[in-house]
Amino acid sequence: MTSYSYAKVDRHDHVTVITLNRPEVLNALHGPANRELDGIFRLFAEDPDQWVAIVTGAGDRAFCAGYALKSVADAGVELPPGGFAGITARFDMVKPVIAAVNGFAFGGGFETALACDIIVASDDAQFALPEPRVGLAAMAGGLLRLPRAIGEKRAMEIILTCRRVSAEEGRALGFVADVVPRERLMERAMEIAASICQASPAAIRASKEVAGRLAADEPLSRAYVLQNEAPAVAAMLVSPDLMEGPLAFSEKRTPRWSGR
Known part of the structure; x- marks a missing residue:
């Protein structure tokens, strides 16, 4: 099995589980991590034996806190062809991808989840696009996908206030498919993946x-x-x-x- 520096990859039959693995910084990503994940998603897309992917975060606090701001200050924003986390600009990905959101999904983390086909969230998950408060904008697809997912006016209120959205509110708005206790999050994501794998x-x-x-x-x-x-x-x-x-x-x- 390939060893990675910023992610873990596990395969369960036809399901690939990709874990963002920088818990010490709430799984915030920088240029090298984004490039690594771009390669991971490319390999998943090319593997005929892998049918569904699940993306989640390591640790007990965050799915992904977005782009590592210290890295932005030092080196600017570096995104590979596949975009943030290797997925936000991968418009040719025809295999299903599930986001299992545990904890914070802020900035690029929220954009990563929105780039997936199905979002399952732990009951303590929170979503936000806070980039304007540090002089940036959610240019990895968040400003485009959120209005399409929940409607322009509701999305504008979330985007312009930069406020946090709970998992339950996300479900009510329609961008979260299911909310479960944290201890059941991966079990629920695997249930959905297994159901998908029953079909052609x-x-x-x-x-x-x-x-x-x-x-x-x-x-x-x-x-x-x-x-x-x-x-x-x-x-x-x-x-x-x-x-x-x-x-x-x-x-x-x-x-x-x-x-x-």
Whole structure:
């Protein structure tokens, strides 16, 4: 198994668990950590045996406190092609990614969670985009994704006041899928991942690409046409799993997905 300096990577069958591992600074990330995570997500995307990723934070205080401000003061903001945490600018990621948010998700940490497909939060989790209070703006996607997730006016109040949002409020607003006690957080995230893995990986990737990208970016009439041209949809139509699903159903057995 590859050893990393700023993250831990564990694989459980078809699920990759990525743990941001800088608990001494509330898992705040700097240039080297972002580059390392960019490589981790690239390997996950390229591995046909890994179908779902879960991102969480080490320690008992934070998911991620954002970009390490001391590093910004010393070296400026350094982001790899995949963006903050290697994920916020990875728009070609068609595999599902779950954020298991334990504690603070501030700045880039909140942006990392918003870049994931599903957010599960511990009951003590808090979210915020406080960048303006230190002279910055949430330019790793937070200013774009939060309004799309909860609506412009509600997002503006959170963005402009820089206030903290609790896990329960996040669920009420709609960007958090589930809130659980901290001790159940990873168990719940793994339950969701396992449920996703019951379906055809090719069909899941096609569903994510259409629902996550086309539905958000295109008018309905155009998206309806373009969905047939989406790369993940084309891949699904030539996947051996396209025949395996109906065959397994007719034979009354569990499908044996190839993942390809």
